Amino acid sequence: MGILKNRNGSIVIPLITTVAITVGLVSYYFSEYYRIRKSVDFQYIYKANIMNYMATVKTLIRSQPAFIKTMKSTKNGNLWSCLNDPEFNCLVSGAQPLSIVADDGSDANLFHDGSSSSGFDYDFNKCNSFPSIGCPFRYELSWTVECSTPSNCRVPGILISGIVKFDSSFSKKYIINPENYKMMVRIR
């Protein structure tokens, strides 16, 4: 109680204020610290999901029924002719959108129906409004050909490529380097 008799007057109010400010600062520090940790955790899970996505694409390309169904899918334009018809002059320019089809005809949760607005939300569930805050991520698959000459593209080399795309709201919040998630698979 001696302290309360300080000749300079009451220090109760400054003490309470100090405690309150300290608690406030500590709370703020921890909340920020764990918000960042949570963000890191989210990125960790999301990166694992992207890697798993890429592994699924590679697995399906190596499965005979999925490979044939993907190559023959009408969503993939002339891909089957380019691969399997040596008489076909496969003059396609640039990257063509690729839809992957699983053995049972499903999309194996890859969600690539050829639509440029299909993507994934924060929980890696499918969504239809990419790019947007609620649908911030997309893994875009495409196929390209390598022709022997610009005018002769019979039996071309065929490459499957994948790149990640983010909505700007996602890129501002999380650091995921798209370069680390590029994929390239040669099928011939």
Add this chain to the structure above:
Amino acid sequence: MIRKRSNSGLTIVESLVGLALLSIVMSSSLAIMKDIYLWQKRVEISLDYSSLRTQVMNQIGDYRSWPNNVLSTDNLQLACFKNQNSLNATDRNCSTLSGPINIYDYSNQKAYDFQNNNFGFSLTGDPCFTFNPLAGSGDPNCPLKINLTAKSICADTDCSNPLIKITGQLIYNGNNDYSNIRVSNMDFTIYKSNIYCPTQTTPIFLNAFSTASLVGANQIVSSVVGKNTSSGYAESSEILIPCRWVSIKFNNDLTSAVTGGVSLADVENASSVCLYDTNLGQCVFKVDYFYDSATSNYSYKLNYHPPSGANTVVALKPSWLNVSSTSQMEFQIVNNLVKFCVDGQCLHYFEGKLDFPFKVRFQPSGKDYSPGGINAINIIPSDL
């Protein structure tokens, strides 16, 4: 005077008010600190669980350990993969594959006992065996479970050596302090193909021709003067397993100088190599190699004769391709997919799945069409 008055200190009322205020601040601080502590723990647990999730996914993704998963006596539902060399189609059928599986590591140690209903993970992600799925009765020291199940994804009616879909569902039940930890966003699905292929017996060579009318090493006698029968054949010494990588390279010395002329109508004109279903007793994937008198060129055609259905010609030699008697033909089999290649260039992909153990069967053209017979046939299997 002022100094004197200030020496009087606080009244009891002021002190009590001060203490009351201090206790309010302190109690709310303690509540905040407790919340921070719980939040901190939740974040730590979430981090541990996401690490655990990645660890489990990596272990499932490790292709080297899958033979151990298949060969384990725990995982009976994966047994059909061991039977991919069986001549009985029912043994090879994996359509009923569905349910929990245990996961083994590369050194054949059981990494995760997922078939055990009480197998779970602690708050730090360590394995434990006291998980209780009953709501409200969960063990706080073993509150997380991963329901890991495998299911075959069959293509149409075929389910030999299928793709499998592995689903991991995370369930939290145990410690109420952290009950709002969100694990549903950690559920995962992994696809695996070609998880196991039985051992292939080697070496593989071409057996002697199975006809009494053998003339030379690789030729057969004529039944009609100037025209020869092609009923003789030779087969590979071993049955080959379709779930691995197999290269069958061959060329055949054909000639246009045939007594009586060459016509595509002559069955003796064609020399063929096929992937033969010994159970069915028919060539399913086949190339006929012949001299085309219409174009004065060597040519080929590919046939596919499925178990149920008619034999159809699925591809012809492209017009721009020059094929000679020394051209190297090849059937390339990669995990049930059959390609046909000429001089290293894979031109055709068969749509049908090679889903049966097979023999390579060589059936030469008649002697007059093929003076040199088969030049070479090399069958090389290897792991994928």
